[in-house]
Amino acid sequence: MTPFKLSDELLAEIEQLIENQKDTQLSSLLEEVHYADVAEIINELNEDEATYIIKLLESDKTSDILTELDEDIREAILGNLSTKEIAGELEELDTDDAADIVAELPKEIVQEVISEIEDKEHAKDIVDLLRYDENSAGGLMAKELVKVRENWNVLTCVKEMRAQAENVTRVHSIYVVDEDDKLMGRLSLKDLLTTSTKTHIKEVYIPKVDAVNVNEKPEEVAKIMSKYDLEAIPVVDEIGRLVGRITIDDIVDVIREEADKDYQMAAGISQDVEADDSIWDLTRARLPWLILGLIGGLGAAAIMGGFEEMIAQHAILFFFTPLIAAMAGNVGVQSSAIIVQGLANDDLKGSISNRLIKEMLLAALNGIILAVILLMFTWWYKDDFYVALAIALSLIVVIVVAGIIGTFIPLFLHKRGIDPAIATGPFITTSNDIFGILIYFWIAKLVLGI
């Protein structure tokens, strides 16, 4: 299979069918399409057309479609549905997806929507989930899971499990709890099936089970699940009670979002925006970093102004400022990116000072190679050895300093509990531009004895 590709023809056909209210044809056309792909189609339609499709299809499909839609389109569609219709959609969803949708609803209708949910247990679970911070394991987990009491016997267990499993799409594990709902361990399906029905669970369960706290950060949960190759992990509250479980498909989304965020941060885009967002959103995400760059550039101009008297004697020095600034920026971004990534993947070992020494050696090695190239070129080009030497020597120092700054700042921010990803991209480039130019003119002045 190849992923579904939305064609202009299909879109036109669907718009036509909606306009002519060909409900039967439209339903049978969309029935064949996966809900994630229907969401892709609806993202391209206008509000009325989108609502039309949602009202037309069965709620077991539309509920899944809703979870996959762009947020603004979902909001528009839900605004056109009655509270009863919204409740019907929530009824079909797993509690985690339902809670995410409820969290987006206008405050004044939340209570009414929830009271319209017929399955009271489901409604209660959704309300429970609303309590948790979106940016925590609690905000990620679902209530759907299979759990058994340690003092049940196998027969009771199987009976209860069958009832519970109806609500759970994929049973990854059977969790064992005590009478206070405290997570005690897990049960393998195989053991359950090969044990006499009178045996108590207590005697057969595996007392070792990985779990995360309800307040754990999603990134940490992602790290744990991918490191230990888990497809689901139970979530416990402060006193060890089993309150939910997180499945790997939610973690895949976390990893993707995390990577996108870091990438954008490194590129100087400060909010979670997409290429298709409005110009205004994109400006707000990008302008702050550009203003930072502007301030840095003004700082660089001021520094160069301080060395104005050198222009008369060695104008050529000024021609190399973009080169020096660019190298300082590039080296800084390289060093910081590798540290930020090491921190994110948790594979950074050893002390900060060792790390700085290594980066210094690395930068010095790169710097010397580049400086030799630069020296030969400039000497040949300008036939003034001392000027060429001054520029080349500065380049080495600038690169070493840029490497140290690029290494130190993310490590420092991380120690302070600040996301080090902020220190890549424009931040490092700008500060290194300024330091680089300052060092450059200062060394040139020393070497040339001006």
Added chain:
Amino acid sequence: MTPFKLSDELLAEIEQLIENQKDTQLSSLLEEVHYADVAEIINELNEDEATYIIKLLESDKTSDILTELDEDIREAILGNLSTKEIAGELEELDTDDAADIVAELPKEIVQEVISEIEDKEHAKDIVDLLRYDENSAGGLMAKELVKVRENWNVLTCVKEMRAQAENVTRVHSIYVVDEDDKLMGRLSLKDLLTTSTKTHIKEVYIPKVDAVNVNEKPEEVAKIMSKYDLEAIPVVDEIGRLVGRITIDDIVDVIREEADKDYQMAAGISQDVEADDSIWDLTRARLPWLILGLIGGLGAAAIMGGFEEMIAQHAILFFFTPLIAAMAGNVGVQSSAIIVQGLANDDLKGSISNRLIKEMLLAALNGIILAVILLMFTWWYKDDFYVALAIALSLIVVIVVAGIIGTFIPLFLHKRGIDPAIATGPFITTSNDIFGILIYFWIAKLVLGI
């Protein structure tokens, strides 16, 4: 649970135990530790210590440890094991992990290692997998899966499944094939259990099943699985025969690696390196981009040399070149990053020309805001309105051009089938530096009439 943190104390204790050959204590200490964490420990030990631990522990654990180790350490350890010992490790692994390890072995021992594997079926599967390109669905898949023939009845099916399931850690789906092994559909466990044992599979299976071709790129498989929330997907060959399956944990690794690669590319690091790699590896990954930057800087110097006569009259113009270059670079990286990300996530719609127009408007908006700030500052600072105007006007044009270049290049590369991620970072920065400076002096010359 929190992820395991390797402490210096624990490491020292383990090294001590190895030195004193306290095998019982060492085994019982490591028995409690997850294999992924033991791998973390071994990554910090020297070759002899690492080999000691691998030889000490049981091969059902060491085989998993081996898959998690850094490549160079694994290579060193395997070099110290006999072909029989290596075969013993492979025996314990799933075919996909085993094939990955075999692919790393020195060519001259591969045949011997494989012939030492006792389970001939397992050996055959590993050899089959070696045929596939690492960078394809075939290189990612495992042979372990549960498949049944459509002409079997339910009873045969259950019997055969039980035998197959022994080799499969997690049964995600039961796949149905015809007598030529062609994938026909899948079977739900529930249907299987509620149907009379004499019924033929043909009558109960679900004929719709998502599958990927064995030559599909891993990134595409990742997209499909995460879009459709699949935990496993069957892999078929060119004529539709079921040849393997890919599980979500492998996809999590693909997504992480992909994100890391794009991030590094944007930061000007050209190979897959980690902060803990050798200085030599790190230099090789970073130097090419720095040389590119150096060449760009020399280009900028040459351009500025061409405007040398302006220095006498308006030295101040030269002070703003780092600012212009930095802004051109920043805007270029912002534009290209958002396009690269849009392409990677497949959420870029509309035509290239619409995209360029939008980016132009966005850049113009940002440019005008920044130019006004710059104009006021420079005017106040130098009290020369025309110079200030020249600088500010150039800034707008430079930003718009940088935005267009940043948008166009990744789209162009993508159309040509080249990974657009290469066009972010140093590449865009360097080309925009040069264009920016050229445009800047050219406009300044026009405005000031020099």
